[in-house]
Amino acid sequence: MIVTKPGQRVVFEKPVVARYPSTRLYAMDGVAGSTVLALIGVFLGTAGTLVGQYLATRVEVQRDRQQRRDAERAERKEAISGFLAAAQRVELVLDRRGLGLPAPEDPADERLHDLWLAKKAVELTCSHETAQAAHDYTKTLHAHMRNAISPGQGATKRECRHAFMEAARDALESGRPRIRR
Template sequence: MDGVTGSTVLALIGVLLGTTGTLVGQHLATRVEVRRDRQQRADAERTERKEAIAGFLAAAQRVELVLDRRELGLPAPEDPEDEKLHDLWLAKKAVELSCSHEAAQAAHDYTKALHAQMRDATATGGPPIKRERRHAFMEAARDELGSGRPRIQR
């Protein structure tokens, strides 16, 4: 091999190695970016679910406060009960839109129990049904948020 051919071959090998290194680097960078993007999306979805669950629980708590005050014979709060029920049903819809079927069904069942008790406490079986529905929703919400913790014994 003469000097020109040898230097040409070495230059081509250098170009080949450089190109290969660049392609491998781009591939690895793309994989990292895809993984990061996937994680960011998962985090955003979890935050959305958490906000929907927290909003639902806040609305449910306001209805439970009315029911507790009624049970204790205390005067009702100044806010109309219909508005509290409306807020509860609206918050339940946010759970339905952003959470799994199990969490949405548990929210629906809990909302129905609270609504029925708010309208007529004798028709629903009262607080035991409400507690069961609340417990079922809380466990579904914990599963939804991936707590990975054992179930809470009630």
């Protein structure tokens, strides 16, 4: 409580702290400022490291996927090439028979065995459509080899070969248009 004389005015003065505000309220001292800047640096460094690791991991995952796709494609290509080689050997025997030429030294049974084995490699590595086309082609060649097919019965060698080739092109993702027959 303030006691004053009559007619005297009471004037309240601001405290000294309020008249001259402390610089500590508006600016940090050297230790606090350097600590905050160091923490900001640590935060930015950590954020940069995490972003860099994320990007590097992402690139590595994409590279790994591409390598797997390439390896799978190479495996499919090898199986398809092996199948085509075996089919070509069987067709050679059939063509020689059709022309009345003597059969090659290798027995036909071995050639058929190689063909069926190569077909299984296609079944293991390729899509269902490619495997089915290989199976159909193999069955047709087998029937022709054993003279179990009469002209005009079932699919021809040429149709089965064409169906397999188109399925194989799709399996190898060639992206090229279909071959006109």
